[in-house]
Amino acid sequence: MRILWIAPILAGLAGCDRAPPDPRGLARGETLLSVTGTGRTEAAPDQALFTAGLSSLGADARAAGAANAATMNKITTALASLSVPARDIQTRNLSVNRVDYGPNKGRYEATNTITVRMRDPSKVGEAIAAVTDAGANIVSGPNLSVADPEKANLAGYGIAYKAARAKAEAYADAADLRIVRVLTIQDAGGGGDLPQQGDMVMPSPVVAQSNAAPPVMTGTNAGMVAVQVNFALAPK
Numbered sequence: 329m330r331i332l333w334i335a336p337i338l339a340g341l342a343g344c345d346r347a348p349p350d351p352r353g354l355a356r357g358e359t360l361l362s363v364t365g366t367g368r369t370e371a372a373p374d375q376a377l378f379t380a381g382l383s384s385l386g387a388d389a390r391a392a393g394a395a396n397a398a399t400m401n402k403i404t405t406a407l408a409s410l411s412v413p414a415r416d417i418q419t420r421n422l423s424v425n426r427v428d429y430g431p432n433k434g435r436y437e438a439t440n441t442i443t444v445r446m447r448d449p450s451k452v453g454e455a456i457a458a459v460t461d462a463g464a465n466i467v468s469g470p471n472l473s474v475a476d477p478e479k480a481n482l483a484g485y486g487i488a489y490k491a492a493r494a495k496a497e498a499y500a501d502a503a504d505l506r507i508v509r510v511l512t513i514q515d516a517g518g519g520g521d522l523p524q525q526g527d528m529v530m531p532s533p534v535v536a537q538s539n540a541a542p543p544v545m546t547g548t549n550a551g552m553v554a555v556q557v558n559f560a561l562a563p564k
Contacts, residue, residue, distance in 0.1 A: 352558070353511045359561040361499055361507075364516055365492025367484035369551040371474045376452040376544070378469030379420065380459040381441035389424045389436045396438035399463035406462040407444060410455055416445040441466065449546045457541035474549055484553040489513070492557040505561040516554035 352360055382399050386392030407417060421441040427433055444459075446452045452470045460467060474480045500507050 354560055355562075357562060358508065359503075359505060360511070361496055361559045361561050362556065363492050363495045363499065363559070364554055364556045365488045365490070365495060366552055366554045367487030367489075367491060369481050369484035369553060370548045371477075371480035371551075372548050373449050373472035373474055373546050374447070375475050376446045376449040376470040376472050376546075377443055378446075378452060378456060378467065378471070379441055379443050380456075380464040381421075381439065381466035382464055383466060384438045385427075385432055386436050386438065389426075389438070392436040392438035393424055396440050400440050400442075402462040403442075403459050403464050406458040407455065410451065410458060412444060412446065412455065416447065418443045446470070449544065453541040453544040470544060472544075472546055472549065477551065480549075481551060481553050484551070485515075485555065488553050488555040489557065492555055496557065496559045500559075500561050503561070504564060506564050508560050508562045511558040511560055512556075513558075514556045516556045 354360055380403060382396055382403065384392050384396035384399065386395055404417060419440070420443050421439060424436060424438045427435050427437050444455060446455055449470075449472055456467055456470070496507055
C-alpha cells in the first residue's frame with residue numbers, strides 16, 4: 329500500500345523543480361534587449377498666432393478706456409475684412425492704470441491686447457499690416473505651428489521603430505545572438521517643435537514700427553518622436 333504513494337510524491341517533487349515563468353515574457357535561455365529608436369518629423373505650419381495690442385492715454389480712466397475701445401473696434405473690423413472669424417480672436421489683457429512717472433504722470437493708460445490665429449499662415453503678414461494700419465501700436469509674433477501635431481508625427485513612428493530594430497540587430501550580432509521576437513513596444517514620447525496651440529509661447533511685445541506688410545517665411549517645423557522596444561534574443 330505504501331508503494332502507491334511514491335508516484336504522487338515524486339510528481340510533486342518534480343513540479344517544484346520547474347522555474348516560474350519569466351514576467352518579462354522570456355523563455356529559458358533567452359536574453360532581454362531594450363532599445364530606443366527615434367524618428368525625425370517635418371511638417372509645414374498650418375496656423376500662425378500673433379498678438380496685437382493698443383496702449384491709449386487719457387486725462388482720466390474713462391477717457392483712456394473710450395479711446396482704447398474705439399481704436400480696438402477698428403482693429404477687429406480690419407481683421408474681419410480679412411475673413412478672420414471671432415472665434416480666432418481672443419482678449420489676453422485689458423487694463424487701465426494711472427501713470428505715476430515720466431512725462432505722462434497723472435494721466436491714465438488703457439491697454440488692450442488680443443491674440444489672433446490665422447488659419448492661413450501666408451496671410452499673417454497682411455493681417456499684421458492691417459491691425460497696425462487700424463491703430464495697433466504693440467505687435468508681437470507670429471508663432472508658426474501645426475494645429476494637429478499628432479497627425480504630423482505619424483510618419484516618424486515607423487522611422488523610430490525601424491531605427492530601434494536596426495539598433496537591436498547590431499547589438500544581437502555583436503553578441504553572437506539573434507532576435508527571436510518582439511516583447512513590448514512603448515511610445516517614448518517626443519514631438520519636438522510641433523506644439524499645439526495651448527503650448528505656444530508668444531514672444532515679448534514690441535512696438536510696431538511700420539504699416540507695410542512684413543514678409544513671413546513659413547518654412548517647416550521639425551520634431552522628434554521616440555519608441556522603446558524590448559526584444560527577446562537567443563543564441564544563433
